[in-house]
Amino acid sequence: MMRIKLPNSYFEDHESTIRLIWRETLYADFEKKLLERAIKRKFRIKTTISAEDGYLIVDAENEEIERLITFLIQSHLGEFLRSRYTKRKVLYIHEGMNVPLLGYNAFGLIDRGTNLIQVRGSTGCNVSCIFCSVDEGPYSRTRILDYVVDVDYLLKWFDEVAQFKGKGLEAHLDGQGEPLLYPFIVELVQGLRENPNVNIISMQSNGILLSDKLIEELAEAGLDRVNLSIHSLDPEKAKMLMGMKNYDLNHVLEMAEALINAGIDVLFAPVIIFGINDMEAEAFIEFARRIGAGKRWPALGFQNYVPYKFGRHPSVRFLSFKKFYTWLRELEEKTGMRPLVLKPEHFGMHKRRFIPLEFHVGEVVKAKIILPGRIEGEMLAVARNRLIEVINTHAKVGEEIKVKIVRTRHGIYVGMPI
Ligand SMILES: C[S@@+](CC[C@H](N)C(=O)[O-])C[C@H]1O[C@@H](n2cnc3c(N)ncnc32)[C@H](O)[C@@H]1O
Numbered sequence: 001m002m003r004i005k006l007p008n009s010y011f012e013d014h015e016s017t018i019r020l021i022w023r024e025t026l027y028a029d030f031e032k033k034l035l036e037r038a039i040k041r042k043f044r045i046k047t048t049i050s051a052e053d054g055y056l057i058v059d060a061e062n063e064e065i066e067r068l069i070t071f072l073i074q075s076h077l078g079e080f081l082r083s084r085y086t087k088r089k090v091l092y093i094h095e096g097m098n099v100p101l102l103g104y105n106a107f108g109l110i111d112r113g114t115n116l117i118q119v120r121g122s123t124g125c126n127v128s129c130i131f132c133s134v135d136e137g138p139y140s141r142t143r144i145l146d147y148v149v150d151v152d153y154l155l156k157w158f159d160e161v162a163q164f165k166g167k168g169l170e171a172h173l174d175g176q177g178e179p180l181l182y183p184f185i186v187e188l189v190q191g192l193r194e195n196p197n198v199n200i201i202s203m204q205s206n207g208i209l210l211s212d213k214l215i216e217e218l219a220e221a222g223l224d225r226v227n228l229s230i231h232s233l234d235p236e237k238a239k240m241l242m243g244m245k246n247y248d249l250n251h252v253l254e255m256a257e258a259l260i261n262a263g264i265d266v267l268f269a270p271v272i273i274f275g276i277n278d279m280e281a282e283a284f285i286e287f288a289r290r291i292g293a294g295k296r297w298p299a300l301g302f303q304n305y306v307p308y309k310f311g312r313h314p315s316v317r318f319l320s321f322k323k324f325y326t327w328l329r330e331l332e333e334k335t336g337m338r339p340l341v342l343k344p345e346h347f348g349m350h351k352r353r354f355i356p357l358e359f360h361v362g363e364v365v366k367a368k369i370i371l372p373g374r375i376e377g378e379m380l381a382v383a384r385n386r387l388i389e390v391i392n393t394h395a396k397v398g399e400e401i402k403v404k405i406v407r408t409r410h411g412i413y414v415g416m417p418i
């Protein structure tokens, strides 16, 4: 009997398949029959494969068999990879694929002309907030695919961008999804910390996947702040807003305290939907005060609910930003909590030279389709070492097509086939 384990993984038995859980957030299913057949073909012996206590069990004793199984699993991992949370197929982006990490908003890097660089290692979310601006999570109706970027590759691109942008940068881990689903989150923070141009490392998160152990690791790696998305202090209302029956508000509140105790600052970032949770604003302020949030940065960053084109839209009233800011100023007066109207300077943010645009609107470029996109009719193409999101297309991976650039804002390129 052999017990096989692979680094950062464990195995589960699923009747006809063996499931490899890799780095907690990803999995791949392997047909037992196929693995057994491969052993039979090579070694002419009949074996049975199962999983127990996290190990893959083969009823044979032979190091060569162990090597074969390990090789088969590792070499097919990319093909079968799925997200444990969204259950969607995951495309693993690594250096060998030559995928530029500038140009697309779902993964890679985004430069919006300031000293803050958004760093996006993966897509996908573990909850489905009823207002989500990017229609994320297990109940998404539009997202059909997830991406995970190899951490060394992401850091390599970051280092190039950071060299161009200069000193005093903030690396902000956010995404079209939940950054804590990124399987290399600790390594990413560590790598960013090693960059001499990075001063601050912050993250935007729903906090659900935090644990005492992960917080300790993130603190040690050098994370400075978490903008924590908590939308209600009432457990039932919070479940409704997060679109998740087993959302454990208490756990997230405990983790907020644990972050602060570990020296990671917390900024609470509730999305305010008037008529639903605006009446909780003072309770949020009270809670933030009590646990000592906002040590180096503001403790609260209330966000006005905005109905986004590709997001989810609860049937609620949308308050104009003018009225929203008036509401915030009144709240400042009433509670003495300042600032609630947040400005870039509260975060040490300032304008910086943009990475020059590679295309201009209206330009027609020859681009090569290299990856499927996240929604139906969308593909990712590459030209001049940038990604372009091509919409309304039936083109296939490998094809070269002519694309008319329709959007270039903040170096995110959208094009249409012509
Ligand atoms: C898309 S989320 C991604 C990060 C992470 N999953 C989270 O929720 O913190 C980024 C931020 O946008 C907020 N947000 C999502 N949908 C929104 C909407 N329709 N209007 C305003 N803010 C929204 C989230 O609460 C979160 O603070």
Ligand code: SF4
Residues within 6 Å of the ligand: 125, 126, 127, 128, 129, 132, 133, 134, 135, 136, 137, 176, 177, 178, 206, 229
């Ligand atoms: S707002 Fe954030 S936590 Fe909520 S579904 Fe969207 S990505 Fe996930």
